[in-house]
Amino acid sequence: MGRSPCCEKAHTNKGAWTKEEDQRLVAYIKAHGEGCWRSLPKAAGLLRCGKSCRLRWINYLRPDLKRGNFTQEEDELIIKLHQILGNKWSLIAARLPGRTDNEIKNYWNTHIKRKLIARGIDPRTHQPASAAAAVAPASATAAAPSSHRHHGDDDKAVVVRSSCGSRDSSDDDSTSGSVPHQLGLGGGIDLNLSLSPPTSQPSSPAAAI
Template identity: 70%
Template structure:
């Protein structure tokens, strides 16, 4: 499609905005709305292209933009959504009232990415990095792994002791370290845990306890693909994890990582579902004109918004069916 000449046009100013320009833009939008961005600069008396005006407004001048540092809760939301949606910054931003996609993108690149890397998590796949062959170095991950017990609580019959799981994982890692072939445990090993995609659901891997205290129902996560959801559901139904041994006997499908996947889906894995539901339709759009609604995304709208949004937007009857089933069940978040 034809690209608009936009800022290539002669004489249009680029670069940082002056206070005078800001005032003109704000004044015009408050009086007339932005209408056509293309036509706005001329009407507002600005020597800028419409694109530049739109960006300035949406990323900086909009009255509902929240300033200041990101809260811990916002960080959690970003990380969780990024694990599901990948670099869909606008979709992520729509779940963080008052935050812009640009701001979130910058924050991810400058802070969260590094944070995950320091924790031994690949910020792209949200999986533990495989260059951790040292058991001690992997301890934070082991602690995190222990917390996937929370997810197993999805099945009400399942209660797995976190310490037991940590021990099992530690044992597993020790064997790996001792193995002459690093990361190459025979697939027949009884200790090879089920690390297949997203079995452990959307648990965050931060050491932050508030994260681990939030088991989440997979079915509500629109970014996760259908197969993943069904696999989890089938596992829960067919193989109730009521004992350590049952965990150990689970099928070996992917021993690439030495630790269970701790998030719902890597971006590439969730592509299928993203194709089914347009990104812009996945997330619940908050009323951004109401800054007081901030921080409500994941902790207050745990359940219904996702369901509502998908129910409203997804045309696929299959998705509707799934959502009808899952939405009729209480969201397992503790308040």
């Protein structure tokens, strides 16, 4: 792949962040704000690539992060949102103030998946496992937010077309228009999926239910 690396690997640290690096990053962002991740490391005196800095800030250092155990409400909300959105972790995270996509993704993979399986529900399709098994092979369809990029990009066709990708989701969010996910949700779930900036999101997770 002729793609240039995001950073000169030879001159960047990798692996766990040290306290000092954290402090530098926080101090820099407090002083200058987020933005231009590519040049940030140099400006902040960090031997990290911009990507790494961004990730560290978003997933760990941001002051508005909640951290700590997920509540029952959050749990259920994640399940419902996943049913609608599939593995669009950033969109799901946008509905859970103080939570990051990475955190939710990890939580899903380690806790919720298991929980659903234990309930006899297929975590990919949200259908009863037996039904899902019958349907799944051929069609990871509509209700099946198949998540596997590798296997065919069919998920692109399938997963909610928020036309997005990404940018519209969390940051600028000018798309504050509601995403018309009328996916035959049934169950009377009204998730009010209008997108709004995570920060300006006073509503508690429960409020969206």
